[in-house]
Amino acid sequence: MSTPEAKSDDGFIALFQRLPIACLLVRVSDSRILAVNPSFENLFGWSTAQLVNHHSRELPLWRDAEQRQFFLDELAQSGSVQQHETEFRCRDNSLKPCLVYIEHLEINGELCRLSMAHDMSERIASEQALVSSESKFAALFKDAPEPYVLFEKRSGTIAEINSTFTEVFGYQSDNVIGKTALEIGLWKYPEKRPATIEKLIRDGRLRNEPAELLTADGRVLHCEISSNFVRFGNERRTLTSFKDVTEQKRIEARVKHQAYHDALTDLPNRLLLNDRIDQHLAFSERYGLSCALLFFDLDHFKHINDSLGHSHGDAVLQEVSQRLLNTVRKADTVARLGGDEFVVLLTGLTGTGDNIAEQARTSAEKLLMAVAAPMQIEGHSLQLGCSIGIALAPTHCNSAEDLLKYADTALYGVKASGRNAIALFEPHMQVVASQRLQLETELRLALQQQQFILHYQAQIDARDQRIIGAEALLRWRHPEKGIITPGQFMPVLEDSGMILDVGHWVMREACRLVATLLDHKAIDPDHFSVSINISPRQFRQHDFVQQVAAAVTDQGIPAQCLKLEITESMMLQNITDTVAKMQQLRDMGIHFAIDDFGTGYSSLSYLKRLPVDLLKIDQSFIRDCTHDSNDAEIVRAIIAMARSLKLELIAEGVETREQLAFLQQQDCHAYQGYLFSPAVPEQAFLQQLGQTVKPAAKA
Numbered sequence: 001m002s003t004p005e006a007k008s009d010d011g012f013i014a015l016f017q018r019l020p021i022a023c024l025l026v027r028v029s030d031s032r033i034l035a036v037n038p039s040f041e042n043l044f045g046w047s048t049a050q051l052v053n054h055h056s057r058e059l060p061l062w063r064d065a066e067q068r069q070f071f072l073d074e075l076a077q078s079g080s081v082q083q084h085e086t087e088f089r090c091r092d093n094s095l096k097p098c099l100v101y102i103e104h105l106e107i108n109g110e111l112c113r114l115s116m117a118h119d120m121s122e123r124i125a126s127e128q129a130l131v132s133s134e135s136k137f138a139a140l141f142k143d144a145p146e147p148y149v150l151f152e153k154r155s156g157t158i159a160e161i162n163s164t165f166t167e168v169f170g171y172q173s174d175n176v177i178g179k180t181a182l183e184i185g186l187w188k189y190p191e192k193r194p195a196t197i198e199k200l201i202r203d204g205r206l207r208n209e210p211a212e213l214l215t216a217d218g219r220v221l222h223c224e225i226s227s228n229f230v231r232f233g234n235e236r237r238t239l240t241s242f243k244d245v246t247e248q249k250r251i252e253a254r255v256k257h258q259a260y261h262d263a264l265t266d267l268p269n270r271l272l273l274n275d276r277i278d279q280h281l282a283f284s285e286r287y288g289l290s291c292a293l294l295f296f297d298l299d300h301f302k303h304i305n306d307s308l309g310h311s312h313g314d315a316v317l318q319e320v321s322q323r324l325l326n327t328v329r330k331a332d333t334v335a336r337l338g339g340d341e342f343v344v345l346l347t348g349l350t351g352t353g354d355n356i357a358e359q360a361r362t363s364a365e366k367l368l369m370a371v372a373a374p375m376q377i378e379g380h381s382l383q384l385g386c387s388i389g390i391a392l393a394p395t396h397c398n399s400a401e402d403l404l405k406y407a408d409t410a411l412y413g414v415k416a417s418g419r420n421a422i423a424l425f426e427p428h429m430q431v432v433a434s435q436r437l438q439l440e441t442e443l444r445l446a447l448q449q450q451q452f453i454l455h456y457q458a459q460i461d462a463r464d465q466r467i468i469g470a471e472a473l474l475r476w477r478h479p480e481k482g483i484i485t486p487g488q489f490m491p492v493l494e495d496s497g498m499i500l501d502v503g504h505w506v507m508r509e510a511c512r513l514v515a516t517l518l519d520h521k522a523i524d525p526d527h528f529s530v531s532i533n534i535s536p537r538q539f540r541q542h543d544f545v546q547q548v549a550a551a552v553t554d555q556g557i558p559a560q561c562l563k564l565e566i567t568e569s570m571m572l573q574n575i576t577d578t579v580a581k582m583q584q585l586r587d588m589g590i591h592f593a594i595d596d597f598g599t600g601y602s603s604l605s606y607l608k609r610l611p612v613d614l615l616k617i618d619q620s621f622i623r624d625c626t627h628d629s630n631d632a633e634i635v636r637a638i639i640a641m642a643r644s645l646k647l648e649l650i651a652e653g654v655e656t657r658e659q660l661a662f663l664q665q666q667d668c669h670a671y672q673g674y675l676f677s678p679a680v681p682e683q684a685f686l687q688q689l690g691q692t693v694k695p696a697a698k699a
């Protein structure tokens with residue numbers, strides 16, 4: 001004991017000194033302080049020397065006199081003070097919250113008061129922290145942007161819901177508090193709940209557990225459940241958030257769907273088709289079945305697209321996709337690979353090789369007829385042909401890649417030999433296809449290595465043998481095969497789109513020739529023009545007019561020295577756009593010739609609308625006009641038509657004097673053909689211009 005006055009009772013002394021609670025001993029008879037223990041010194045900062053032997057009234061510990069009196073009264077009344085919360089003053093003048101116990105006891109025959117003070121600072125601080133964190137939690141819970149529910153941990157009943165929960169799920173607090181999630185019918189599949197609860201108990205929490213939940217009005221929401229156990233004072237709760245991911249799921253599903261489907265028709269796209277083929281090939285192999293892949297191409301679809309516009313084109317594609325879907329079995333796949341390319345995968349075919357081929361052919365015929373049936377598209381009555389190439393698995397191959405490739409090869413065969421037909425893949429087709437691929441590769445190289453050149457075929461006025469123009473004709477100077485004419489490569493240039501680059505080059509090259517001729521004063525710009533052939537794809541480019549204008553201005557030549565040859569069928573495609581483009585070019589001074597006139601529609605009404613200057617009578621009529629009365633009649637009719645429309649005329653492919661004489665009789669004096677000269681290289685043409693113009697002897 002810290003005081004010498006406290007004698008005897010060793011047990012009590014040892015205990016008094018060691019007690020972790022602050023203790024003060026006062027003799028009742030004279031209210032003198034007998035002792036304080038080290039815990040007391042530590043807690044309040046007063047030393048034994050400062051207190052012992054002092055009257056308890058002088059104790060600097062008291063907050064005020066009333067406080068001391070209160071304890072004395074309480075002691076007198078109850079015999080002891082139990083757990084009384086108060087504050088005592090420390091040596092540094094701060095107030096320390098304490099829980100006070102005061103008892104009477106006898107020490108060495110003297111009645112004493114033992115006062116014990118338990119420090120409450122930490123507990124009060126943590127209680128305050130709890131209050132503040134609870135209020136923070138309450139605010140967070142209430143205003144959280146996610147639906148939250150506090151469940152009683154033991155019973156699983158709802159203790160509280162936040163406003164977002166009400167907003168999202170439509171439940172009002174009053175209707176759900178005290179009930180379990182099951183009782184309010186939150187779970188769409190209640191049988192899944194036990195596993196979720198089990199997981200929560202096992203892991204002590206849940207993180208983004210997927211669940212389908214029901215709103216108060218029965219809508220299904222895809223949610224992610226996260227749960228934690230929390231404790232508020234003595235209460236144990238489960239704090240659960242129900243994140244509504246319905247929209248996110250919908251977007252994810254849509255993105256996934258879009259990745260595997262064609263946006264216009266909603267049919268499977270190439271990716272999904274490949275996947276389906278792979279699946280069916282594996283299945284077929286296992287069960288000894290066969291598949292047939294039908295590759296479709298709508299004949300002249302581009303024509304519809306161009307003449308009626310893209311919205312009509314889209315409507316046609318949608319109609320075709322519906323017809324295909326309606327014609328095949330549910331287990332079969334109809335896919336669109338883009339443009340007008342459709343694929344049908346027929347699966348589960350049984351039988352021998354020939355039999356399978358027959359089944360595929362029969363289905364293809366049905367599909368061809370379905371597509372060919374007349375369709376009404378936004379007031380237009382249309383009828384489409386289509387070509388179908390077929391490949392079989394396992395007869396022809398056993399991979400998705402080969403199946404598509406072989407069916408495409410068969411399709412190419414159909415297209416090459418006239419359209420609107422069906423062809424089954426045959427190995428020799430592969431040879432043709434690879435030759436075509438080889439040609440395409442070589443043509444790309446030719447373009448890079450500038451192997452294309454132009455030859456020029458003179459156009460003559462038979463009355464004075466003057467060269468009035470030239471047609472620029474494309475040639476490929478092949479490093480090994482020599483000069484190749486366009487008949488052998490033009491379709492590949494067209495199909496591959498290379499014609500755009502090549503056509504652009506032709507235009508600039510022809511303008512360069514005119515500039516050279518003008519420089520050499522070899523021509524009179526008012527009576528000479530170079531004609532170039534324009535391919536449909538080239539003409540349909542949105543900046544075609546600008547391309548022509550640039551070619552003319554870059555070379556600084558008069559625009560009337562350039563003549564563009566377009567075909568009848570090309571003019572009929574999207575007539576509004578055609579007329580607009582022709583008119584703009586016409587306004588610049590460019591002239592237009594209609595090539596191969598007589599082989600197409602030769603419609604007067606169209607001709608009247610179009611800003612055309614010249615008709616070229618196709619060589620097929622000239623060839624026989626001297627001995628075939630029909631052809632002679634056609635030539636006469638064309639000439640009459642041109643006269644009535646006040647159009648210029650030129651006959652092409654004139655090979656004999658008789659043909660020329662016939663034409664001149666009909667008052668058609670302009671011609672080109674072997675009778676005068678075939679198309680020749682630039683230098684040779686320059687010489688022709690310089691020479692006295694005389695028709696050559698009969699070719």
Ligand SMILES: Nc1nc2c(ncn2[C@@H]2O[C@@H]3COP(=O)(O)O[C@H]4[C@@H](O)[C@H](n5cnc6c(=O)[nH]c(N)nc65)O[C@@H]4COP(=O)(O)O[C@H]3[C@H]2O)c(=O)[nH]1
Pocket residue numbers: 457472473474485486487490503506532533534535595596619652653654655672673674675678679
């Ligand atoms: N039998 C016979 N044939 C004659 C006679 N006079 C000329 N020809 C040939 O008839 C074709 C006339 O050209 P086209 O009808 O515009 O027909 C051209 C044209 O449609 C196309 N073509 C040629 N060059 C180009 C070009 O630069 N661009 C485009 N888009 N097409 C071109 O290729 C087609 C074929 O061109 P080529 O083989 O050069 O064939 C040329 C020419 O060499 C003759 O008296 N008798």
